[in-house]
Amino acid sequence: MEKILKKSDLGKWVGKLSAFDCYAPTKENDHWEFNQVTYLDSLPEDYTQVNVPLKKVVLPNREVLFNFEDNRNGGPHIQEVLPEEKEVVVFGVRGCDARGVALLSKIFSESSPDIYFERRKNQLYVVGLSCYPLPGDNCFCLSVGGGPFSTQGMDILLSDIGRKYFVEVLTPKGEKLVELGWEFFAEPNDQDRQDRLRREKKAQEMFNLEIHEAEKKAGVLHHLFEDKIWKTESFRCLKCGICTYLCPTCHCFDIADELASPVPLQGKRVRVWDTCQFPDFTMHSSGHNPRPDKSSRLRQRIMHKFLYFVETYGEIMCTGCGRCVSKCPVGIDIVNILNRVESHEG
Amino acid sequence: MKDNPYLPQLARIVTIKEEVGGSRPIKSFRMQLLNGHRFDFKCGQCAMISVLGKGESMISISSSPLERDYLQFSVLKMGRVTSALHEMEQGSIVGLRGPYGNGFPLEQWTGKNLIFIGGGIGLAPIWSVLQTALRQQNDYGQLSLFYGARTSSDLVFKDELRKLKDTLPVYLSIDVEEPGWTEFVGFVPQNVADKKPSPDNAIAITCGPPIMIKFVIKTIQELGFQDNQIYTTVENKMKCGIGKCGRCNIGPHYICKDGPVYSWAKLKTLPQEY
């Protein structure tokens, strides 16, 4: 379903969505983040890309799994804690972030469904915003199966076509949102469609970063487990969590018990973000570490995205948001590495 | 409860047996679920044991799935959780979730001779298969067991091993000479090389320290075992048990769900990150 929404009507529509928690990009310090808003008159003109991707809504940095206590008489007791039942609409989601959540669903929903992720995802309504102009210098979504006007993982996609949004309603969830403010939506005409298409074409020509034949990288990487590129490139790696914590698809976590009181025992089992880039991530209790150095950890990050995930799900686990390239404090550049491994072939 | 994969069921420790003392102690815990439910599993699968407040540890189940009265875990005291477990008493309550992993393909081994080769605590996952095969002895050919540890006191299941000798060939070994020790002295692979089990119609199942596994495989390959006749289990740090937390992978495989049991034919194609 395609619609038109005047920019000046955005706030009125959002006003009708009071049953939902609404999130939109807001500026914190120097960067954008999704924060809860009570009204939304417009999507900011200078909005580029949020710092922490949409995944934080479905896979928060800390998720309580259950409470436990042991009060001596009754013995230990476990109380399941599930995410609050609250429907959430997020506005201004870029294609890369929406695709990120869609890719995460493969891991969290397909086998042994993860009830926490599922519930948060079912309660999430994604209102995307297409990218024209591109939000960042390091965008490369076009190389990895996405695009500036990608709709995957979205319920609605808004495209700025001047004084109005071209609205693509993509799912029943999207229809539900539009119905709540149906009076603000009009039918698009041919000019609107052309405007949208023209912008999409232009946007596609704006990329200055590309992974050459990304879909073929799996075949190349397969032979590069022992390559020296991992050592050279990881020399400067800090072993911090930036590239993975800010990645729309990285999802590694730790499970830990946190105590409110040791005696009588009372606490929570929580899941918190973790990353394959931390040295202790794979360390056994014995001290043995199958990935003992920076090079094996950099290799894991890239292999997971461009080889292992491809082998399992047939897709690349990278949506080309460019955050790991922009945010790496020492300029480790996944695009550059992947373009360089090409020349190793044969 | 069932649809939340992170929620453990409560289980009572019904018996605790000290297998090995000293600085690397091993205890066997037999457990029953509190709610009277059964915990169905396959040989070679593992379970997440929770000591509430301390965390979880993935431990392989050493009893046979045919054993209906209890689940047995033989645990080496190694870190925070296993230390807490070792301090627990009979009747204490722990959390259990699982089972996890693929298990051994016993159904493919009907009529075959099974050669079990274990080292140290590595006997635990093998023990489940051995107990099952013993109970269904008519389904398999000859069973035999190689088992070694650093010293005679480091051997687990000492009483059971003694009894087992009446039923099948048991080749024990210890690393260095000890007074009164009448069996093989040397490493497990050397013992295997010494006894030369035949590869004909046989499956070798090995588990132990990584270095032992490596040399066992080398040894039995020299005896003529093909890669698909060799099975082993691998271990990595685990947290979720369901292939999501991202830490136990070797290549595209998550050991917690695609492993821990591998034929050497498969394992040798995967990155050696374990």
Next chain:
Amino acid sequence: MNKDHEPRIVAFLCKWCSSAGSDMAGVSRLEYPPNVIPITVMCSGSVSPIYILSAFNLGADGVLVSGCHPGDCHYIKGNMYARRRMALLKELLPYLGLEPERFQMSWVSAAEGVKFTQIIKDFVAQLKPLGPQTYLRRSL
């Protein structure tokens, strides 16, 4: 703010002087408020700032570090190192917005039961109006 709150004080007392000083207060039947959780340490110089931060993190309303008077340290100069370290912490905590009254250092000798009693009384009195310390306190 709950002004009736009875503050909980974690006191790191050096074994040789301040802890003995608190014993002296007890032996002398001097009364002081029961708000103190004393932790005897070998020397005030062995008190790492993380002990203090951890005490706040686990719910202390006030933290006291007490050692021997300068020149009296059993380990010659442990208290002198402590003095430097604590001076920095004393500056840092209020900078972060924690009330300066919540962290205190004192010199109490084994004979100073009276001084110890007075310090606890004064500390409780200055903590009371502040109410519970929630700033650094872990709440799951």
Next chain:
Amino acid sequence: MVKISDVRQEAKRLLEKGKVRGVVGYVPGTRGGWAIPYLIQEAERAEQLVWDPTCVHNLALFVVEEKKEQAKQKEPDKRPLAVMVKGCDSRAINVLLQEKFINREEVVLLGVSCENSGVVDRRKITHLLHGQQAGEIRFGDNGNIVVVVNSERRIFDPQEVLADRCLECQYNFPVVFDYFYGEKIKKTPPAPYAQVEKLESFSLEKRRQFWEEEMARCLRCYACRSVCPMCYCAECVVDPISFAVEPTTTAEEKAKKIKWIEKSPLLSENFVYHLVRAIHLAGRCVDCGECERVCPEGISIRLLNKKLEREALRLFNYVAGTDSQAPSLLSTFQETDPEDFIW
């Protein structure tokens, strides 16, 4: 001005003669000419070395990293490591020497002067260029910074583009080195602690609010700790396990490892983490500002370190990293140290 050809030549010579096992220096990165740290091991690659205002990284970190790496090797390469050091890097080296983490003969220091300038703040440049990519950024005259955008030269005043840490820096040339390039021009920043003083002037309540907002953003990616040359401890209070695990470490020792703080990014835990780090850096932090630069959430970490730096100066007349022979701030004392805060 630093003649980079001199640095390259020396690096090349050191590598050719096998005097060093590698040269850690700056080479151009892949995106827009921003420099990256790099380990050069082949003499011919020394030509890639650069020295420009994008050389933001504190290379002393890699001395620490390499030292740890060599310790793991069965046959460590005992030759020294050559490192390009600017003022702050050299002071970090001094702290490492002072703490005997390294010995002087383990490093060959190629000192470069920041002269009348410093390194740039990427955010400031991005802001000034309105999103346009800088092609090249280099030192200009009188401390100015030249930025080439679409082959057009633009000249910026240092006040506009330099990193705050450089605007507040008093050590704009190396204090310890084996080779020195450029000129020693002593810079005196007008108000090195202005930001700290501003925060101090706030009410307690306002300071608390400020820090709560800062700390709430922490993702616990530990980039600040990872980038810090002073954060070399094998065992850190924030880790649930110790990396100092040996095959002989007993289960009891591992089980007894105190979990000081939780891994969850709760406000309280974030506070304790950053406070512990700040206090552990007192008298050790050389204000290279890397922690703040790398923070993906833009947390004002320098404001913590700078506060303790000022207190060390004010209370104990101590400046970190200026003298590798002097006792470190907290391993010494003066009879006259202030004690008016003690009851």
